[in-house]
Amino acid sequence: MNTWLDEVFDVKKPIIGMCHLPALPGDPGYDAAGGMTAVLEHGRREITALQEGGVDGILISNEFSLPYLTNTEPVTAVTMARVIGELRSELSVPFGVNVLWDGVASIDLAVATGASFVREVFTGVYASDFGMWNTDVGRAARHRARMGASGVRLLYNIVPEAAAYLGGRELAQMTRSTVFNGAPDGLCVSGLTAGAATDTSTLKVVKENAGAVPVFVNTGVRPDTVAExxxxxxxxxxxxxxxxxxxFENDVEAARVADLMSVVRGVRA
Known part of the structure; x- marks a missing residue:
């Protein structure tokens, strides 16, 4: 069965590499001395290494804007739009965006830059490291419609990092209701934090209850775990x-990308 993944990536089981932008203006860790020149150079290095290593797509996020806001300041998306605008001609694979942790800002950034997809936490209420975390999927869906951005695919984090769902429901039930009520374009399944392994049994439960909605393993993928x-x-x-x-804090290395992509090509075969 074909899905939008086939249309966007034209490959079985696509691998999307993360371009983690450094701290941006307004973030506690922002390098004011290096300024935007350093941010742009970092983004260029990441994109170059990911593409040289052979990824099928790239997701650009403000991963180092720690600690994250759930309602971001305008400067964050504005800065990311500048970075992507300057580097857009160097992107040779489909790309998405993620303004952590703000779904509406992510949609705005996708519209402004021509991104194919966004990843965010669009549904649920959570107790998180960033405080009580509420969402409004109806608002986000209507915002996408108002922006004329039906082609921007929304990837929902069904098991967000650094947060616990407060609904008290089992994952299977939560997955089915999210698909029915939220109409996601994809579901992302994560471990505890960036880089933490995603439990295979959790992936299996989500996949079995997601219907036709594509499921993404969102953290902890390595050459020895990717096939499973x-x-x-x-x-x-x-x-x-x-x-x-x-x-997490280091730069992307093209050789490590190529190693994992070699294993993935075997899985596809």
Whole structure:
């Protein structure tokens, strides 16, 4: 059965590499001395390494804007739009965006830059490291419609990082109701934090209850786990493994990307 994944990526089980932008203006960790020149150079290095390593797509996020806001300041999306605008001609694969943790801002950024998809937490209420975390999927869906952005696919984090769902329902039930009530274009299944392994049994439950909605393994993918994850997941989003020594804070290395993509080609075959 064909899905929008086939239309966008034209490959079975696409691998989307993360371009983690450094802290941006307004963020506590922003390098004011290096300024936007340093941010742009970092983004260019990440995109170049990911594409040289052979990823099928790229997801650009403000991963180092820690601690995250659930209602971001305008400067964040504005800065990301500048970065993507300047680097857009160097992107040779489909790309998405994620303004952490703000679904509406992510949609706005996608519209402004021509991104094919966004990833965010669009449904549920959570107790998180960033406080009580509420969402409004109806508002986000209507915002996308008002922006004329039906072609921007919305990937919902069904098991968000650093947060616990307050609904008290089992994952299978939560998945079915999210698909029915929220009409996601994809469901992302995560571990505890960036780089943390995603439990295969959790992936299996989500996949079995997602119907025709594609399921993404969202964290912890490595060469030794990717084959098992892709038994259930329709795609993978990979960040930490692609970085030097597999450490979140380091830069992406093209050789590590190529190593994982080699395993993925075997899985596809």
């Amino acid at each position: 994850s892709l038994q259930y997941a329709d795609a993978a989003i990979v960040g930490t493994w692609f970085k030097k020594d597999g450490k």
